[in-house]
Structure formats: C-alpha cells, structure tokens
Amino acid sequence: MTIQQLPETLINQIAAGEVIERPASVVKELLENAIDAGARRIEIATAAGGKALVRVVDDGHGMSPEDLQLAIRRHCTSKMAGGLNAIRTLGFRGEALPSIGSVSKLTITSRVAGADSGFEVGLDGGADRPLRPASANPGTMIEVRDLFFATPARLKFLKGERAEAGAITEVVRRMAIAFPGVRLVLSGSDRMTSEFAATDDALERIRQVLGREFADNAIAVDAMREGVRLWGHISVPTFNRANSLGQYVFVNGRPVQDRQILSAVRAAYSDRLPRGRFPVVVLRLELDPVLVDVNVHPAKADVRFRDAGLVRGLIVGALRQTLEAEGDRASTLASKGLQQAFRPMPTHSSGSGAAPIGLREPQRLWTAETSPYRPQASEAEPQFSDKVAPSARSEPQDEVQSATIAHPLGAARAQVHENYIVSQTEDGLVIVDQHAAHERLVFQRLKQALHSGPVPSQMLLLPEIVDLPEDDCDRLAEQADTFATLGLALERFGPGAIAVRATPALLGETDIAGLLRDLAEELAEWGDSSGLQERLEAVASTMACHGSVRSGRRLQAEEMNALLRQMEATPGSGQCNHGRPTYVTLKLADIERLFARR
Structure with missing residues (x-):
C-alpha cells in the first residue's frame, strides 16, 4: 500500500476531532478569538444546545478582506509573533476556524473600524464560499450552523440539548470570571438570557457568576514566589461542594483544568474537608510565559510548568497559610x-x-x-x-x-x-x-513534631501482630521509614501480617489493628502522586483520629x-x-x- 497525502478537507476534519468535541468547544474557541481581538462586549446566542446554531458577535478590531480569506486556512494566525516560547494570547494554533468549518456551515462577517463596509466568507463542510461584501458593524460576527452535519457519526456522541446548553453556559462562566472587564451576554431559544456586566472589581464579577454565597464566604489570597504570583479567592472550608466543578483556575488569564493545580488545591484543604467534598476556589497564576507550556493539547486546557514543584509549593503554602489565618470562619449558609x-x-x-x-x-x-x-x-x-x-x-x-x-x-x-x-x-x-x-489538637501536635524531628515513640512490651491482606502488608512495609518518622515502628511478619513494635507516644493507648487498616487504605488511595510531606500529614491525620478522646x-x-x-x-x-x-x-x-x- 502506497503512502498518500490526505485531502485538505479530511485533514481539517481530523483536526476538528481533537479541537471540537462538542458545541461548548466551538463557543470556547470563538470567545478566545474575540477576546484576543480586543473585544469589550461579546454576545453569544445558541439554539438546540448549540447543535443548530452558535453565534458570537464582538466589537473587536475586526478583520480585513485579506485576513478573512486567511482565517479559514489551517495554521494561519496573527498570534505567534513571539513564537511558542512567549505565547501571550488565548489562541495561537490557527486551527479553530478551519476545523469548525470542516464539520459545520460556518459564516464569518467582519468589518475593520473606519472601513466603509464589511466582508463575509464561509465554509460548508470544508468547501469554501467566496469572499463577498456584506453589511456589518465594526467587529466580527461568526455563525456556526448544523454542527457535525458533515460527520454524522459525531452527532451520536453528543448529549441532549439541555446538557449541551449547560456545557456552553459553563464555558461562558469561566471566561466571564477570567475577564471581568468584558461584558458577556448569553442568550438563545434554548435558554434564559444571562448577562455579565463589565467591572473592574474581580470579586464583583465572581459575585455575578457564582452568586453572593461564594463572595460572602470567600477569603482573598495573594502570594508571590520567585516571580510566580498566585491570587484570587478561596472558600472557607465549611463552604464546600460535592464535586470539583466549583474550582476555577486561570494561568495568565487562560482558563485551565490542570490536574497538577487541582491536586495542589486538594492537598491544601486535605485536613479541613470531609472526604468526597471539594472547596470552591477562583485562583489566578501569573508568570513569565517562558515558564509555562500551553501547547500541550489542542484544546489548550492543560499546561506544563517548567518548575512544577515551585508552583505546587506556592499553591499549597499560600492556601494553607490563608486558611490558618482566616479559615475558621463559619459558612454564612444556615439551615432553617x-x-x-x-x-x-x-x-x-x-x-x-x-x-x-x-x-x-x-x-x-x-x-x-x-x-x-x-x-x-x-x-x-x-x-x-x-x-x-x-x-x-x-x-x-x-x-x-x-x-x-x-x-x-x-x-x-x-x-x-x-x-x-x-x-x-x-x-x-x-x-x-x-x-x-x-x-484537631492531636493532629496539630503531630504536625509540629514533624517539623521539629522524629515523633517520640512508645515501645510495646510485646509486638502486636496484625493480620492484613498481602497487598496491604506490601504497602505498609514499603512505607516503614515514613511511619518511623511519626513514631510508628512496624515491619513485615510473614506474607499476611505486620508486626508493630512501637506507637507514637502522643497517641497513648490506641486500636493498633484499626489504625493499620486505615493507613493501608490511605496508601492504596494515594498511589504515587503525593509528596512526602503530604503523605506524612495524611498519616498524622489518621493517627490523630485514632489517638483522640473518643x-x-x-x-x-x-x-x-x-x-x-x-x-x-x-x-x-x-x-x-x-x-x-x-x-x-x-x-x-x-x-x-x-x-x-x-
């Protein structure tokens, strides 16, 4: 079989599979383009959950006829003057518009400020529509109709109209928080109109998007370390959610859903939230673009930091310090x-x-x-x-x-x-x-002991033998040195048992078998993702529970x-x-x- 070059339309459809997963992806890409174009007012309209129509109108600087013709070609962009090492815009790949146009009916109408008239260009399933004059206000209007009509198989993977409309709303909410100075209006036949007025107050925009409850239960965070700034607002621990959807993170203004950052947030709240509950946070990281790689995935939702340890340490340290200082506040939510x-x-x-x-x-x-x-x-x-x-x-x-x-x-x-x-x-x-x-008091004492040296231990007259599944015994034995730091001396005792020779003196008499079972479960949940200090504190938390007055x-x-x-x-x-x-x-x-x- 000979190697052949794929047709341009098929190449664009393949790229669309990576960039355009659902109507919300279309809205995200078009919003990024509008903000990069300097828009201060953006209107988004949808129908049928975005499957029938997505229309985005902005008052940005617009495009000339020459730019319009290039905009629907792959890898044509105005945002790469500084190269991949200095990306300061939301978009940069030059793939969004041709990818969208390859699987939908795309129309772009734009007018540069001061021009006599606007122009229009389009793609229908990847086929060009010629450039022609069109009446238009200064700025750009993009219409996407019949999404995935050219690739019907993709339609089968979309959810119902309500779910797709909800995903679009979430994209708009994240962009609204990221750019409080931009007025956003979301409307359509499938939704009630939502409007986020422009403001210079980041907390006021958060209040518009997330409601007064979060604003009333938020603590301001602002920290700097080695040129990396972290600022925003985090909820008091008593104001929490059953999932992580209330966590909004931005890197140089770009909304991201990065696992490294969310893991650091989870670590900062690790001893303050019930298991299965999540804080509500709005956090912004600002750093030199050279220190972060945003070209990790076509959807641009993930980033990679040159010094991931620095960023993680900044997040965990700043959030913990803030919570220590002000986190004991009660949530304003009250039952009836x-x-x-x-x-x-x-x-x-x-x-x-x-x-x-x-x-x-x-x-x-x-x-x-x-x-x-x-x-x-x-x-x-x-x-x-x-x-x-x-x-x-x-x-x-x-x-x-x-x-x-x-x-x-x-x-x-x-x-x-x-x-x-x-x-x-x-x-x-x-x-x-x-x-x-x-x-809590025992846990704080254990944490203080961790920073000052090994925790004093209390030798048992006779070792206590605890029978456990072999996998649990393996996990515990592998972390024996870690436990020794906390005053817990244990060793393997045959294939399915652990011998405990000393326990932390601070705990006094405790249920050793129950303690080891809980520690084994913690180790199974951690995997290899947590740092040593976080592991030690997690162990200390479990020990504190077993060593507290019942x-x-x-x-x-x-x-x-x-x-x-x-x-x-x-x-x-x-x-x-x-x-x-x-x-x-x-x-x-x-x-x-x-x-x-x-």
Missing part, C-alpha cells in the same frame, strides 16, 4: 428553623501556632509527655476519669468560680451524652464535640476547661481533620428570640 440560631464561633488564629491575638494567656498546653491520653501521665496535669457519671454532668460550684467565662470559648458547665461539652461565654453558649476537638469518655470539669483553653491557642481548631465543625455557638440573643423575649 432552630438551626439558624447555631453558628460556629469565629476565631482569629495567627497561623503560627502561637496564642491568637486578643486571647488571654492560655493554661499550660498538653504535650506528648503530659497528654491525659498517654498512659502513666503526670498527676499534675488534668486527667480523664473512668468513674461512672450521669449522662449530663455539671461542674461543682467551686470549679465554676475558678473558671472564667471571659475566655472566647467560655467556662465548661456540663458534659451531655458523654460527648458534648456545654460551655458558658459572656454572651451565650458553646457546644463542643470533644472527639472532633481533640482530634465519644462516650466522661470528663472532669478541669479536663473540659483545659480542652477549651488549648482549642483557643490552636490554629484551625474550629474544624476536625475531616472538615467537620468542632464547636457551635448559640448567642444569648438567639436564645431569647427562641423564647419570644425579643
């Missing part, structure tokens, strides 16, 4: 009825591990040596009691007098259902989940107050490692409203 009266008390941590500004000097903090959960702990420290007590336990009067309600989390008054601490503040009540609260543990008054004081001095104590709140507050005014006293 009585739940509207409950809200987590705001805390103001310094992000450095020191006592927050404005708080009184905390009582002595529990340490690995004095933890009340460690066997043979010092008698000078608050100890948990195993003495049987009623489900609701109140403080004796002398202990009430010794504790002050002036602290942000107040003075403990009772333990109810052997799990919740009820504390009185100067202006209300605080209810603390003792297990969730102490889980629900049902009866506490003495001094133990409850010591827990409250340590929470006040610990950054991030408003949430456990899994993102659940550790405490809620009920203001006195809310209580009085419940009883119609206000």
Whole structure:
C-alpha cells in the first residue's frame, strides 16, 4: 500500500476531532478569538444546545478582506509573533476556524473600524464560499450552523440539548470570571438570557457568576514566589461542594483544568474537608510565559510548568497559610428553623501556632509527655476519669468560680451524652464535640513534631501482630521509614501480617489493628502522586483520629476547661481533620428570640 497525502478537507476534519468535541468547544474557541481581538462586549446566542446554531458577535478590531480569506486556512494566525516560547494570547494554533468549518456551515462577517463596509466568507463542510461584501458593524460576527452535519457519526456522541446548553453556559462562566472587564451576554431559544456586566472589581464579577454565597464566604489570597504570583479567592472550608466543578483556575488569564493545580488545591484543604467534598476556589497564576507550556493539547486546557514543584509549593503554602489565618470562619449558609440560631464561633488564629491575638494567656498546653491520653501521665496535669457519671454532668460550684467565662470559648458547665461539652461565654453558649476537638489538637501536635524531628515513640512490651491482606502488608512495609518518622515502628511478619513494635507516644493507648487498616487504605488511595510531606500529614491525620478522646469518655470539669483553653491557642481548631465543625455557638440573643423575649 502506497503512502498518500490526505485531502485538505479530511485533514481539517481530523483536526476538528481533537479541537471540537462538542458545541461548548466551538463557543470556547470563538470567545478566545474575540477576546484576543480586543473585544469589550461579546454576545453569544445558541439554539438546540448549540447543535443548530452558535453565534458570537464582538466589537473587536475586526478583520480585513485579506485576513478573512486567511482565517479559514489551517495554521494561519496573527498570534505567534513571539513564537511558542512567549505565547501571550488565548489562541495561537490557527486551527479553530478551519476545523469548525470542516464539520459545520460556518459564516464569518467582519468589518475593520473606519472601513466603509464589511466582508463575509464561509465554509460548508470544508468547501469554501467566496469572499463577498456584506453589511456589518465594526467587529466580527461568526455563525456556526448544523454542527457535525458533515460527520454524522459525531452527532451520536453528543448529549441532549439541555446538557449541551449547560456545557456552553459553563464555558461562558469561566471566561466571564477570567475577564471581568468584558461584558458577556448569553442568550438563545434554548435558554434564559444571562448577562455579565463589565467591572473592574474581580470579586464583583465572581459575585455575578457564582452568586453572593461564594463572595460572602470567600477569603482573598495573594502570594508571590520567585516571580510566580498566585491570587484570587478561596472558600472557607465549611463552604464546600460535592464535586470539583466549583474550582476555577486561570494561568495568565487562560482558563485551565490542570490536574497538577487541582491536586495542589486538594492537598491544601486535605485536613479541613470531609472526604468526597471539594472547596470552591477562583485562583489566578501569573508568570513569565517562558515558564509555562500551553501547547500541550489542542484544546489548550492543560499546561506544563517548567518548575512544577515551585508552583505546587506556592499553591499549597499560600492556601494553607490563608486558611490558618482566616479559615475558621463559619459558612454564612444556615439551615432553617432552630438551626439558624447555631453558628460556629469565629476565631482569629495567627497561623503560627502561637496564642491568637486578643486571647488571654492560655493554661499550660498538653504535650506528648503530659497528654491525659498517654498512659502513666503526670498527676499534675488534668486527667480523664473512668468513674461512672450521669449522662449530663455539671461542674461543682467551686470549679465554676475558678473558671472564667471571659475566655472566647467560655467556662465548661456540663458534659451531655458523654460527648458534648456545654460551655458558658459572656454572651451565650458553646457546644463542643470533644472527639472532633481533640482530634484537631492531636493532629496539630503531630504536625509540629514533624517539623521539629522524629515523633517520640512508645515501645510495646510485646509486638502486636496484625493480620492484613498481602497487598496491604506490601504497602505498609514499603512505607516503614515514613511511619518511623511519626513514631510508628512496624515491619513485615510473614506474607499476611505486620508486626508493630512501637506507637507514637502522643497517641497513648490506641486500636493498633484499626489504625493499620486505615493507613493501608490511605496508601492504596494515594498511589504515587503525593509528596512526602503530604503523605506524612495524611498519616498524622489518621493517627490523630485514632489517638483522640473518643465519644462516650466522661470528663472532669478541669479536663473540659483545659480542652477549651488549648482549642483557643490552636490554629484551625474550629474544624476536625475531616472538615467537620468542632464547636457551635448559640448567642444569648438567639436564645431569647427562641423564647419570644425579643
């Protein structure tokens, strides 16, 4: 069989298979061209989910008759003056228009500002329509009709009109966030009209697109490292979603869906969100175009950084620092009825591990040596009691007098259902989940120990043998050195068992078999994508859960107050490692409203 050169039309249809996956791809390419042309107002109209019609009208600088004729030819572009190493525009490949025209009926009408008239050119399934004069306003109008009529097989892979219309809406929303100074209007017979007014305020445009809820629950981020700037807004951890569709990332203004960046965002929130929940973020990376490759895929949704570690470190570090400083804020979303009266008390941590500004000097903090959960702990420290007590336990009067309600989390008054601490503040009540609260405290201690050296371990008198599937044993044995850093000494004990010889001293007595099973599951989920520090912190989070005071543990008054004081001095104590709140507050005014006293 001899080698033959493919016809130009077939080449364009093959290229269209990579560039134009669905009507939303058409809208994306045309919007990028309009913004590159300097448009300040863009109107998008669709019909039948974009399959019957996509029309994009802009007020950009327009195209001359000569440019129009070249625009429908492959690899003809005005955006490559700086070469592939200095791409500063959204489009650059010169493939979009001929690819679209090879699988649809494409009409381009354009007029340069100051010209007497406009001109029109078109493609029908790859066949040229000759250039001719046409009436037009300054700018460009592009119509795409009967998408994929020339390749009917592609139509079978499209979803219903509502789904395709939704995908187009998402593309427009991302471009609207990326370019707040451009007015965008989306309309058509298959949708309600949406308009995003131009603004100089990035947060105002975010409010237009994502709604007031995100804007009210957003924290500003702005960080710089070695010439790479990261800025934008991220949600407080309590404002989260069931999927990652609420994560908007832009690199030099280009909307991307890059796995490296989204992985870094996930790592930054790793100990603040429940499993399966995702934060809402709008993040912008700005860096020298030489340091990023946007020519990775024809759809231009992926990028590659010259120093991926630098970018990842910047994202994880900046987001974590921001969350440490302001992330304990509660979401403004509230349920109806009585739940509207409950809200987590705001805390103001310094992000450095020191006592927050404005708080009184905390009582002595529990340490690995004095933890009340460690066997043979010092008698000078608050100890948990195993003495049987009623489900609701109140403080004796002398202990009430010794504790002050002036602290942000107040003075403990009772333990109810052997799990919740009820504390009185100067202006209300605080209810603390003792297990969730102490889980965060233990985790913070483990993280601090990671930065200062190996975590102290506690040798077991006899090694504990844990039977596990062979695959799990392999994973655990491979990470034995990592676990040793956290004070957990283990080794392989035959084909289907692990021998544990020491556990972290901070954990005290713990369910070793349950801990190893959870760690094995974590390792199976990580694969090889996480960095060492992230793995260590994930292990620390799992260990903290196993080493925390359990629900049902009866506490003495001094133990409850010591827990409250340590929470006040610990950054991030408003949430456990899994993102659940550790405490809620009920203001006195809310209580009085419940009883119609206000």
